[in-house]
Amino acid sequence: MTARLVLANARLIDCVVPDARPASVVVERGRIAEILDGRGAPTAVTGATVIDVAGMYLLPGLWDAHVHFEWPRLPEASIAELTLQYAANAHEALTEAGVTAVRTAGTPHLIDVALKRAFDSGRLVGPRIFAGGWFLTTTAGHALATGFARPIDGADAFVAAIREQIQGGVDHIKLNLTGGIIGPAWDRHWHSFFTPAELEAAFAICRQRGMKVMAHAANAEAVKAALRLGAHSIEHGYVMDDEALTLFGERGAWYVPTLGITHLTPSQATSPREKRYVAERNLPAAVNARAEAAVGEHRAWFQRALKAGVKMALGSDLRPLRDAALLELGLWVKDGATPRQALWAATRHAAEICGAADELGTVEVGKRADLIVVRDNPLDDVEHLAALALVVKDGRVVADQRG
């Protein structure tokens, strides 16, 4: 690994100020050491690898704050096979889409914790992982056919399961409060699953142990209950209400809208990227019908949350991960976010939701050098993020597609 790397002659989108500006970025031992104004390559940097990026756009690596690693689904797979598949998907997201960090929302057998350690150590190359381990639901809960959901019943059982997760090394706890778009008839997004005792106990042990709760909550009552009990983030929020929006502000909680779950059906796909993805995913008509029945409210609450200034980070809940963040970025813009709002949600705000904003999420001196270079300006069109030229993780070039 080169100790020093200079990315010269860039247009820098640092995700601190709104616009791009000419700059060169000096990276030393994995961190951003210096940002030189102007586009000329610095002359004072000796012993460095200098890459002239020739006016391309340099920005923080992308984040996806709601991921599951399986793609395609392997129902009969062993833990070893799943681990290899997940590692390959994560590696592909990093090197082919510039996703340098992810927050997991349900992974069986704590495979996300194992991969996090492998990627952090440098033995394997992959994105940074903020790991949640198992998706904790109930019997007759959500996502039971996925293999990553663990049904728990009773307050004491939730406490025990959460303690196991903590001991296993997770960064946050994923709790499943409601149904969703994909699932059997008794798993609809307006169904809430926890008894009051289960809800209290699960949040209480998380509070006691300082664990952030990532709450899958898709109806207004569940969103509000989770916010009142101290949830760190609400995932999905297909249906909310005014009181919920007020509670987000009062509690300083985050919203991760996962627009792709309701927006990506054959009749709604518009761009070539969306059409390709929808055709490849090929969901059953019944699932598409459920998505289309929910999309109007989902879009409206996303737009209202955005307008109300609710803290929001970008998370896709889509797979494969190499397609996911870019699809979700496009949907944010389609629903009315500016390209800058979407990009910041996928960089600095995603780092904040993971508690990593001191180290990551923007291009600033002293931060870790997780960077991407793209050919055209993503602030004009987020689709330009697909024209990836370079991916740098921890100061090391992990993908170079300039040729």
Ligand SMILES: [Zn+2]
């Ligand atoms: Zn999910």
